[in-house]
Amino acid sequence: MVTVLYFARLREALGTASEQLALPESVIDLAGLRQALVGRGGAWAQELAEMNRVRAAVNQEMASADTPVNDGDEVAFFPPVTGG
Amino acid sequence: MVTVLYFARLREALGTASEQLALPESVIDLAGLRQALVGRGGAWAQELAEMNRVRAAVNQEMASADTPVNDGDEVAFFPPVTGG
Amino acid sequence: MTVRIQTEDFDVGAETAAMRKDNPSIGAIASFVGVVRDMNEGDAVSEMTLEHYPRMTERSIEQIIGQARARWNVIDALVVHRVGVLKPTDQIVLVVIASAHRGDAFAACEFVMDYLKTQAPFWKKERTRQGSRWVDARGADDVAAERWQLKGR
């Protein structure tokens, strides 16, 4: 299981702030997890397909497509940040 | 008459904060006034002879050797500033 | 070195006074306060809501402060970032850097702000007459952050 968190525009568009997800065996990195979520279609495909509109973190560190994802990790998807 | 003001180290070394001075006829600029004051000898010569240790203002604007000095002006001599 | 994420307002005077009293080697304190503006991209803004990623946000700011300390003389540093609902003229973010000299204090303060704008996980939603909208990341902020990688001290 991994914990997946969604923030800001993604949280609203997907209608969820977090979920527990059984990691498909084929998923070994962030790109794989994102592909699995896009495969749900609908808002998931729309929000997560364009990677330049989405950032991600694994265990609270900024992550890239090839960052490994393992059981027990906390993965977060969110738009580019707009702080300060 | 001109008003001459002295600040900081100069004020202490010369023992005066200000004086009213009848402008000698030969004095037309800051360099001339300084020369007249240096001519007093003693602390005046010591403090005002080395121009790189002294700054001056005429009517509250920073001035240089060739800045004109006229009757009624306010002239100030002081060390390089050390504010903030 | 302190990082706080809070809904409450802050007082830059009280924060700098506390820093100052603790350390007589401090000669310079540079501060920055970000304020909610009543306009953005041509539209009147009546309110904004700030969201963050608890724990990751604090951690990323601590890392940013660590980078500033490695680069400049930093005696003390404070970052306070508000979340929740804010209105025009409200304070959003405070960065305070204390140093022996002003050049270090200014550089470290601006560095932390530039990184806060581009890397710390905060998201802004604005309410305008047309409704609510999430603010898009601005290219100018990325440029501001990038120049630190090119510029020497």
Next chain:
Amino acid sequence: MTVRIQTEDFDVGAETAAMRKDNPSIGAIASFVGVVRDMNEGDAVSEMTLEHYPRMTERSIEQIIGQARARWNVIDALVVHRVGVLKPTDQIVLVVIASAHRGDAFAACEFVMDYLKTQAPFWKKERTRQGSRWVDARGADDVAAERWQLKGR
């Protein structure tokens, strides 16, 4: 735009709050506080006395603020400089610059401080164990002020 020379202390929080309330187009407030250090050039400093040139000091600071406004977006500016007897950890000088954006606020604030250090008529006398001494002008401050003549915005 306000310039004050005073013996009393100041509160950066109250000053920035007053500025903020007046103008909802302010998005960024950069502040600098100069503080009396307990050491200078290797000697313990127990006290310092600041002297100024009444009227000329205020006027020169107003000119400096005018130059900053010509160069950057400055919505409001405040300079408070204390004179008289000050002790370590006491505040000496405050510069606050309010702007729409942070880049302008930081640049104008640092510009005003650099000029204050090199051009405004203030003189510092320090008391150390060896007695009292007038502080000499520092070369580093002139360098800091000069770079503004070379650097573009």
